[in-house]
Amino acid sequence: xxxxGVQFRRDLLVAIRGRTETANPIAxxxxxxxxxxxxxxxxxxxxxxxxxxxxxxVALFAAMLSxxxxxxxxxxxxxxELMLLDSRPLFLGVLGKxxxxxxxxGLPVAILSPLAAVFINAPFEIITILVGTLLLGTPVLTLIGxxxxxxxAGLGRGGLLLAVLVMPLYIPVLIFGSGACYRVLDGATVTxxxxxxxxxxxxxITLAPFAIGAALRGSQEY
Amino acid sequence: xxxxLIEVNELTCTVADQILFDRLAxxxxxxxxxxxxxxxxxxxxxxxxxxxxxxxxxxxxxxRAVGLLYMGHRPGLNELLSPFENLRWCAGLQERDVSPETLxxxxxxxxxxxxxxxxxRTLSAxxxxxxxxxxxxxxxxxxxxxxEPMTSLDDDAVALVRDLIAKHRSAGGGCICATHIKLExxxxxxxxxxx
Amino acid sequence: xxxxxxxFHRMGSPRFFYQGSSLWVRGLYIGGTLGLIIGSFWGLALxxxxxYQGDSFRIMYIHVPSAHLAEMVxxxxxxxxxxxxxxxxxxxDVFIAAAAPVGAILTxxxxxxxxxxxxxxxxxxxxxxxxxxSVLVLLFLFFGLIAxxxxxxxxxxxxxxxxxxxxxxxxxxxxxxxxxxxFTTLHQPASITFANEPTIETSMLWPLLVNxxxxxxxxxxxxxxxxxxxxxxxxxxxxxxxDITRSMxx
Numbered sequence: 001x002x003x004x005g006v007q008f009r010r011d012l013l014v015a016i017r018g019r020t021e022t023a024n025p026i027a028x029x030x031x032x033x034x035x036x037x038x039x040x041x042x043x044x045x046x047x048x049x050x051x052x053x054x055x056x057x058v059a060l061f062a063a064m065l066s067x068x069x070x071x072x073x074x075x076x077x078x079x080x081e082l083m084l085l086d087s088r089p090l091f092l093g094v095l096g097k098x099x100x101x102x103x104x105x106g107l108p109v110a111i112l113s114p115l116a117a118v119f120i121n122a123p124f125e126i127i128t129i130l131v132g133t134l135l136l137g138t139p140v141l142t143l144i145g146x147x148x149x150x151x152x153a154g155l156g157r158g159g160l161l162l163a164v165l166v167m168p169l170y171i172p173v174l175i176f177g178s179g180a181c182y183r184v185l186d187g188a189t190v191t192x193x194x195x196x197x198x199x200x201x202x203x204x205i206t207l208a209p210f211a212i213g214a215a216l217r218g219s220q221e222y
Numbered sequence: 223x224x225x226x227l228i229e230v231n232e233l234t235c236t237v238a239d240q241i242l243f244d245r246l247a248x249x250x251x252x253x254x255x256x257x258x259x260x261x262x263x264x265x266x267x268x269x270x271x272x273x274x275x276x277x278x279x280x281x282x283x284x285x286r287a288v289g290l291l292y293m294g295h296r297p298g299l300n301e302l303l304s305p306f307e308n309l310r311w312c313a314g315l316q317e318r319d320v321s322p323e324t325l326x327x328x329x330x331x332x333x334x335x336x337x338x339x340x341x342x343r344t345l346s347a348x349x350x351x352x353x354x355x356x357x358x359x360x361x362x363x364x365x366x367x368x369x370e371p372m373t374s375l376d377d378d379a380v381a382l383v384r385d386l387i388a389k390h391r392s393a394g395g396g397c398i399c400a401t402h403i404k405l406e407x408x409x410x411x412x413x414x415x416x417x
Numbered sequence: 418x419x420x421x422x423x424x425f426h427r428m429g430s431p432r433f434f435y436q437g438s439s440l441w442v443r444g445l446y447i448g449g450t451l452g453l454i455i456g457s458f459w460g461l462a463l464x465x466x467x468x469y470q471g472d473s474f475r476i477m478y479i480h481v482p483s484a485h486l487a488e489m490v491x492x493x494x495x496x497x498x499x500x501x502x503x504x505x506x507x508x509x510d511v512f513i514a515a516a517a518p519v520g521a522i523l524t525x526x527x528x529x530x531x532x533x534x535x536x537x538x539x540x541x542x543x544x545x546x547x548x549x550x551s552v553l554v555l556l557f558l559f560f561g562l563i564a565x566x567x568x569x570x571x572x573x574x575x576x577x578x579x580x581x582x583x584x585x586x587x588x589x590x591x592x593x594x595x596x597x598x599x600f601t602t603l604h605q606p607a608s609i610t611f612a613n614e615p616t617i618e619t620s621m622l623w624p625l626l627v628n629x630x631x632x633x634x635x636x637x638x639x640x641x642x643x644x645x646x647x648x649x650x651x652x653x654x655x656x657x658x659x660d661i662t663r664s665m666x667x
Contacts, residue, residue: 006314010303017302017341078296081276085292086315093315147585151578155568164564165582168557169589172596179600193599200592211585214502218577220276238571239654278573 003088007096015104025066025105026112032058033116044121051122052130052181056137058116059109060170063138066105067145068162070097071153075219080153084220090213095205098139098146098212106138129184133177136197143208144169150215173200225287226251227365227396228273233282235268242268246282248413250365250396255387255410258400264416266400267295270367273398289316291363293371297354301343305334305353308342312357320360328359332382347374355379358386366390366397431648432657434508438641445638452631460624467621473537474621476530482629484527484552486636490520491555494562495587498580508644510576511651513583514566515643519636521559527552550597558586572651 015022036054040046074080083093113134114127122130148166155161180193226249233246242265250256258266271277273284274292299308306329313320329338332352337345342353351374358366371383380403387397388407460478467474494513501509531549532542543549565582569575652658 003315003317006311006317010300010307010311010314013307014300014302073300076296077300078294078298079300081274081292081294081296082298082312082315084276085274085290088317147581151565151582152568161564161568164557165561168554168561168593169585171554172589172592175596175600196596196599203592207588211581215578215581218574218581220271 003083003086003093004096004099007083007093008100011097011100012103015100021069022104025062026108028065029058029062029109029112030116030119032061033120037120042121047121048123049185051117051120052126052185053178054120055113055116055122055130056134056174056178056181059106059113059134059138060141060174062109063106063141064145064163064166064170065159067101067142067149067166068152068159070101070146070149071216071219072149075154080216081220084217090216091209094146094209094212094216098142098209101146102139102142106134106142110134110138123185126181126184129181129190133180133194133197136194136201137173137177140173140197140200140204141170143204144173147208147211147215150212150219153216153219173197176200227254227286227288228290228398229283229285229287230273231283233269233272233279233284235265235272235277235279237265237268243415248398250398252364252394252396253391254396255391255407256396256398257404257410257412258398258415259402259412260415266415267369269415270294270369270398270400274367286365288364289362290365290367291357291361292367292369293354293357294369295373297350298357299342299350299353302341304337304339304341305329305345305356306338308353309356309360313360316362318362324360325356328356329353331359332356333378348376348379351375352379352382355383355386358383358390361390364395366395366399368397368399368401370400370402372401372403431507431511431652432655434511435645435648438645442638442642442645445634445641449631449633449635449638452627452634454631456624456626456628456631460621460628464621464624470538473534476534478625478628480527480530480534481625482632483523483530484548485629486632487520487523487527487552487555487559489633490516490523490636490640491558491583491590492587494520495583498583498587501576501580502584507576507651508648510580511644511647512640513562513576513579515647516640517559517562517566517579519639519643521556521563523636524552524556524559528556545601547594547598547601550601551594554593554597555590558590561586 033054036050036058037047040050040054071080074083083090086093110131113130117127117130145162145166147169148162151165152162176193176196180190180197183190183193228248228250230246230248234244235242246269248256258269260266268277270292271294272279273286274290275284275286276292298312299305300311303311306325309325309328310320310322313325326338329335332355334345334349334352334356337349337353342350345353351371355371366387368387372380375383384407387399390397391407457478461475464475466472494516497509497512497516500506501513528549531552535542535544561582562579566575566579569578649658649661653662
């Protein structure tokens, strides 16, 4: 498996060592959800109706905010140089890093989402599809976010810039993800959007690491 | 027999409208140590980064025959991981199976036995450099590119670097080293930049 | 073969571009303005009013060309990005740097005219229909190109990163468009239909065509002019640019 395993193990270890920082996206997820409830109100008509969309948007923000750290520290401490020195393609190493990152950002959010759904009074029938679409969609968010993180690596605090670069590219994931949930609410079939999410996942797994690798090679040239 | 480890021709690099080097040529063969001298900002680091492939020069040809080791200003150590874990990761990057004993003896060699399991953020600047030096001990690369390896090192550690480079060259390796402290090896060559 | 390579090489030379393009700008401006005047006059005064929308449809003569041009400018940026990533041609980057703000302005123009058109026609300024939404996303993509360049201090590094971003964006455009289409068919309110659209009369179409071509030429002129400024800025340390500034000061 080459660098895939090496990077995956290392980044997971780093995430476990930096527990508090790792927990931030999850804390953000819960906090932002409750903010939404405070803003929208607990009206039993509105809240269940907006719930799937709100959970999806908040999950998307959590994913985006956490990708900022993906290459930042490695750039600052010089680890990134060592990765790039290796003349072998970056593809697998990058994929390993992203998988480790997803395991501590997207995956916990997807696992927590049933709780979150109950928390904001989402209808019960959407819970399965919510978890399913988040499991399919958050890796795509991580992969696309990785491109933005690689492009802004070494630019100091690039948080808002990252958002500007990445959010337009998140739109399809959001549409199909929350769209599938609403289809369940409306009693329609969800095959279409779910297949689309799978296609997006397959496409981004094959293409995003190339873009990330190219962007990282460029990030060294300051 | 005397195959060169790196051969550079016509290397030209401009940064911020300032010409750092113009049609520079250099060759390193096994056993060579090339020192880069020059004042701050004369392009020593940039040259090393070009040679390592981390920086794209404006023109010129760089022919590298072999794998290389690069040690820059930044130590390449994650501050949450211990020196041992960092070294293991670094060996793994090159898909090499280095036994834990070898890693531990490298850490012993740079004098960090007591700190091998401490997170790197507890180390001092000099200890960080020592932890980075451990990479030289396990290196199988024949060409070393070292950027100011003596920075913030005490006398013992400076002797250690000399020792490592001496061993490396006698084993048929080559080394390009940007430095302010002369290495004082027999037959080192010197390239002065910004002159 | 050799001569093609030679032309390619010279096209990539900022100096050659600067010296060769001074006449083009004027030509493109004149041609473009002429096209726009003819097309607009034709469209605004001569073309018959629409059966359903009356005269308000005439804003289409600004709206449609600017939306179309904005998209084309993004595609051109992506092509230039490809050229830069593969061949490191400096002029490709100068093109992206010049074209991105122009593209952003075109999307803004298209959105603004769309809102003005929507008011009398749909009774609301903003409708999340497929085309409006795609143009909005396009505006975001242009913002990204501009913001990333601003954020990176070193020009060649910025060039490379922006080129990659343009390529990533262009891969995503069809996907975004499809998803937005899917989204709008899901949420489309029934009151809005485009009944008269497929059967647009040719007498209405001709001025649109003329205006579109005119805008193409005009925008080409704007971009070339902006590229000339970009070239001077990039090459300000070189002798030939110093010669120009010296001769201007005299």
